[in-house]
Amino acid sequence: MIDVKKVRKDFPTLKYLPKLVYLDSAASSLKVNVAIDAVNHYYTHLGANVHRGTYQLSHDATELYEKSRDDVAQLINAHRNEVVFTRGTTSALNMIAHMYRETLKPGDEVITSELEHHSSVLPWVIATKKSGATLKYVPLSEEGRITVEGFKKVLTDHTKVVALTYVSNVFGYITPIEEIIKLAHEKGAMVVVDAAQAVPHMPVDVKKMDCEYMGFSGHKMFGPTGIGVLYGKEELLNKLEPCEYGGEMIDDVTKDQIILKEAPMRLEAGTPVIAGAIGLGAAARYIKSIGADNMHEHTLNLKKYAQEKLDLIPGVTIYNKTAKTGILTFNVEGVHPHDIATFLDEYDIDIRAGKHCAYLIHQAMGLQSTLRASFHIYNDEKDCDQFVEAVRKAKNFFSAL
Ligand SMILES: Cc1ncc(COP(=O)(O)O)c(C=O)c1O
Numbered sequence: 001m002i003d004v005k006k007v008r009k010d011f012p013t014l015k016y017l018p019k020l021v022y023l024d025s026a027a028s029s030l031k032v033n034v035a036i037d038a039v040n041h042y043y044t045h046l047g048a049n050v051h052r053g054t055y056q057l058s059h060d061a062t063e064l065y066e067k068s069r070d071d072v073a074q075l076i077n078a079h080r081n082e083v084v085f086t087r088g089t090t091s092a093l094n095m096i097a098h099m100y101r102e103t104l105k106p107g108d109e110v111i112t113s114e115l116e117h118h119s120s121v122l123p124w125v126i127a128t129k130k131s132g133a134t135l136k137y138v139p140l141s142e143e144g145r146i147t148v149e150g151f152k153k154v155l156t157d158h159t160k161v162v163a164l165t166y167v168s169n170v171f172g173y174i175t176p177i178e179e180i181i182k183l184a185h186e187k188g189a190m191v192v193v194d195a196a197q198a199v200p201h202m203p204v205d206v207k208k209m210d211c212e213y214m215g216f217s218g219h220k221m222f223g224p225t226g227i228g229v230l231y232g233k234e235e236l237l238n239k240l241e242p243c244e245y246g247g248e249m250i251d252d253v254t255k256d257q258i259i260l261k262e263a264p265m266r267l268e269a270g271t272p273v274i275a276g277a278i279g280l281g282a283a284a285r286y287i288k289s290i291g292a293d294n295m296h297e298h299t300l301n302l303k304k305y306a307q308e309k310l311d312l313i314p315g316v317t318i319y320n321k322t323a324k325t326g327i328l329t330f331n332v333e334g335v336h337p338h339d340i341a342t343f344l345d346e347y348d349i350d351i352r353a354g355k356h357c358a359y360l361i362h363q364a365m366g367l368q369s370t371l372r373a374s375f376h377i378y379n380d381e382k383d384c385d386q387f388v389e390a391v392r393k394a395k396n397f398f399s400a401l
Contacts, residue, residue, distance in 0.1 A: 002290065002298040004380040010286070011222075012036065013377050014204075021383045025220070026169050026197060026327055026356075026374035032222035038064075038282035039224055042275040048097040050274055051248050051265075065274055068281025069264070072229055075284040075292075076195075076214070077205040085277045088228035089196040092118040092215030095230055095267070096192050097123030099240050100161060103355050106132035106150065110161040111154050111189075113138040113146050114360035116169050120194035121360065124163050133160070142156070144168075144365050145360050146175045151183065157268040165383070166204070166214075167197035170358045172303070172327030173322040174198075197218060200287075201325055201376075202296035205233055218276060223283030227276030230267070237263035246270040271377040284353035295377055299326025302375040311393050317397075319370065326375035332391065335398040337371045343394040349387050 008014045011030045013022070022030055042064065048057040050065045066080075073080045104110070110128050112121050114137055128135040136154040141147050146164060155162075162184045166177050181191045190212040198204050200221035206214060213236070217228040232240070242249065245258070246269035253261040260266040282353045287295065303326045310316055315333035323329075332340055337353035344351055352372040355362045364368065373387060 001168070002294050003094050004378065007290070008378050010034070013192050014378060017348070019348045021347075021379075021386050023349065023351045023373040023379065023383065023387055025200075025376035026172075026372065027352055028225070029200060029222050029226070029376055030217045030378060031219075032283055032286050034286050035279040035283040037225045039275045039279040042278050049271055052258075054340075061274060061378040064278045064281070065272070071284040075288060076199065076231060077207050079234060081263050082206075082231055082237065084230040084232065084237065084267045085176070085272050085274070085280075086215070086228045086230045087226060088217040088219070089117075089194060089215040090217075092213075092228055092230035093119050093192065093194060093254070094123045095243050096213050096215075096232075097127040097163070098132065100241050101127040101131055102241070103158060104128065104131035104133040106135040107158060107331060108160045109136055109154075109156060109158040110134070110163065111136050111138060111151070111159055111162045111184075113165070114364040115142060115144060115146055115173070115361065116163070116165050116171070116358065117169050117194060117196065118357045118359070119196075120163055120165055120192075134158075138164070143173075143320075144171055144361060145173045146180075148176050148179045148183070151180050152283070155183055155187055155189075157187055159184065159187050160188050161192065163192040163194070165194040165197070167195075167201065167325055168323075168358075169327070170356050170361050170372070171329055172318065172323035172325035172374075174202075174324055175282070175337060177211070178209055185210070197325070197327075200295075201292075201299060203292040212236055218280040218283060221280075221283050222286060224273075224276040224279040227273045227280045228272075229280075230234050232263070234263055240267065242267055242269060244269040259320065290365045290377060296325070298326055298377055299375045299379075302326055302379055302381070302384055303328050305381055306373065306375070306388060309388040310391060311397060313388070315395055316324070316391065319367075328373045328375075329370050330373075331367070331370055332395050332398075333397065336367045339398060340371055340394045343397065344390045347386065347393075348388045349390050351387070353396060
């Protein structure tokens with residue numbers, strides 16, 4: 001059980017904007033005080049670079065930076081060497097597509113889906129175009145889900161890469177990823193998981209999942225912007241050709257030879273986002289203290305509660321009634337989603353309107369755009385009531401025009 005009253009005190013935005021009903025956590029969560037404090041501590045008390053200095057200040061910064069790696073690794077059940085700090089999910093997933101582009105050739109197949117966020121699909125559109133490999137899309141269920149049955153239809157002996165979302169940012173569906181990974185491995189394919197909506201909302205265990213790579217972002221899990229993670233199996237990270245070369249990633253250099261460090265350092269060229277990583281570590285510890293299971297249960301309960309009430313408003317269509325996460329996606333008949341979202345803003349209710357960086361699923365489902373309310377641990381039933389009431393008012397207002 002989550003004590004929302006207590007949790008809300010951990011999020012300074014809600015102190016400064018007490019009336020705010022923030023229902024756009026799938027885009028970016030609010031930031032937790034311990035992460036803000038950790039970032040502030042680095043800039044106020046440290047400020048030195050990591051891994052480079054022989055002096056105490058640099059040692060202290062390095063210690064905090066590397067401790068964050070431990071905390072993030074623990075959260076997803078990875079080894080610390082398997083956690084590469086990146087700019088976010090987008091750069092983690094792009095890195096993999098970029099690094100594997102050279103290994104793909106005509107005849108090879110990459111599987112993805114129309115349910116993906118652009119950062120999970122576009123890098124593979126480019127990688128397959130440049131390499132001559134074939135890009136295949138999992139046929140989705142009527143509801144727009146990725147299913148094992150659909151996946152089996154596109155999996156072949158030629159499949160080399162599978163790039164899929166764990167939790168859809170549009171519909172909140174949870175992909176049966178473990179079964180899919182098992183099947184992919186039977187064909188010798190590797191799997192890249194977009195966990196941008198999974199790590200911030202539910203327990204994620206990379207060992208159990210057995211994916212080769214996974215990406216997620218700090219700003220969706222109460223942490224800073226500009227920081228995220230590429231998880232990769234250690235032996236694979238150690239074989240990857242880096243996208244970037246620069247400081248602190250090498251063991252030795254001569255005029256014509258570069259000897260790279262072991263992972264994760266070989267993939268973190270240049271000065272990293274030190275404060276961001278330290279903030280992310282604090283956010284990971286906070287999630288652990290709340291319990292990823294509790295987060296999932298709480299957000300799902302709010303989704304169900306809001307859904308039941310929203311469903312009673314005539315003219316509202318809910319697209320993801322069976323989704324088992326805290327994302328509620330809908331439309332109001334005859335009113336553009338942007339009008340509804342703008343109307344709700346007048347009541348300090350923040351929801352997302354548009355295509356949510358996922359054009360393909362909107363095209364596949366015949367939708368122009370949608371409204372998305374996404375819940376987190378600082379939301380409660382009162383937020384849901386206010387949200388539903390405001391949608392009702394918006395509907396009446398625009399119908400009367
Ligand atoms: C499922 C999914 N994948 C990837 C991303 C991209 O994350 P970022 O913009 O933090 O790199 C998002 C962000 O909305 C997302 O929801």
